[in-house]
Amino acid sequence: MSWFEAIVMGIFQGIAEFLPISSSGHLALLQYLFDIKEGNLFFTEMLHFGTLISIFIVYFKDIARIIYEFIGLIGSLIKGKRVHKLTRHQWFGLLIIIGSIPTALIGLTFKDFFESLYTSIIPIGVAFIVTGFLLWIAEKKGNEGKDVKDVRLLDAVLIGIFQGIAIIPGISRSGSTIVGGLFRGLKKPVATEFSFLLALPATFGAFLLGMKDVAEGGGAFINGQLVLGVILSAVTGVFAIKALIKLLNNNKLKYFSYYLWVLGILTIVMGFVNN
Template sequence: MDWLQLVVLSIIQGITEFLPVSSSAHLILPSQLLGWDDQGQAFDVAVHIGTLLAVVYAFRHEVRAVVSGWTRSVVRREPNAEARLGWLIILATIPACIVGLVFEHQIEQYTRSMLVIACTTILFGVVLWYADEKGRRILPMESMTWRQGLLIGLAQALALIPGTSRSGITMTAALLLGFNRQDAARFSFLLSIPLILAAGGLKTIDLIATGADAHWSDMLWGIVLSFVSAFLCIKLFLSALDKIGMLPFVIYRLLLGAFLLFVAL
């Protein structure tokens, strides 16, 4: 992998992992337009590590409180708000894990085309606009019920279809359920931690099992660049979200989807 490819793919992964614009839609563009070869599984693991470290660091205080509270609730039977949030995150993670394990091969075989990605990019962009416009945007994350957590988790499972956007669909679900923009985004970002950890763990196991070559310098730079870009993206997104809303991302998704359709057809 040359230096330009490494930098571009690392930054794309870091930014699009958390914006509601679909990382899969963006990661196919360089290869399609520039003829780049697949970056390989080792590099995928590296950039996922970078984005995982970024979201954990960005929400380090919340993560520490949730882990501590959840541990106390399990060990000492001491219920608290942080433990409840931890259980909600676990509950909302289960649907995507089940769907991913059961339908992994079908998803890989039938949904990886540019046409599918173009259609889902447009479709779920429109749904995001509707949720942001029609949602009440008043509920705090602390008021989330088990039913609402499960519904957001079920929505997250849809993100296994390329072009959907994991962050986009979970924010969409939270907005439709009445949560405010900041807490919809915060829950989406916290929800990404176990899923990225699980996906990265599975890819690492597969990497070891297949004995694929790992270019350690590329992996190190991938981690660093994806970490920096993801961290800055999270901070800028949250600071601007209440001012700009979701409309700029909706418009971008529609334009991107139209371009992908043009290329695919």
């Protein structure tokens, strides 16, 4: 992989992972345009690791608090203490665990099917268009009143299902989970934060599975292009998270819809022309 390809893919991974435009779809499209065939699974997995770092940077205090208080909760239960009410961060931690279960089940069950969608860019183009419609519908939703303490376990399960479906290349993970949260009546800031924190176990799990596949195939290597790509994905990811928070609060999701519809149509046309 050239330095230029590494730079472009690193930047696009950081931007598209958190803006609701699908990082998997964009990386697949870039690999198609750059004519990258094989040998870059390790590079792609490491780019996802870069965006994992982005979430830790932006939400470090919340993540540390969730882990600390949830461990305290487990300790209290082990000691037989009665817990009358969970704190905000303990409840958030439980919601993340519950929401991650359907994502894992969907990913493991339909892994081969999802991977088969990468053989052509036409399904990716269709998925871009579907994501655009999801964002358009979500834009019409008002900023309803569910705070973290009001979110139910069923809400977490359904949002986790949205995240599982987003394994399809072209379906945005952040977009689908935020849309799922808004459909369930979460406040926009809560839906956004839950979307990003819910990505932690899913992204880390996918990263570990990808690394396992790479290790078994003997394709792991580290070079300057890889390091640069990871750094760029992490840095641009931080800016993308902050940008999405502002755009969501200002009701700007519809602009992503326009972009995805145009990109989806162009992708489908390219797919048919080159078939």
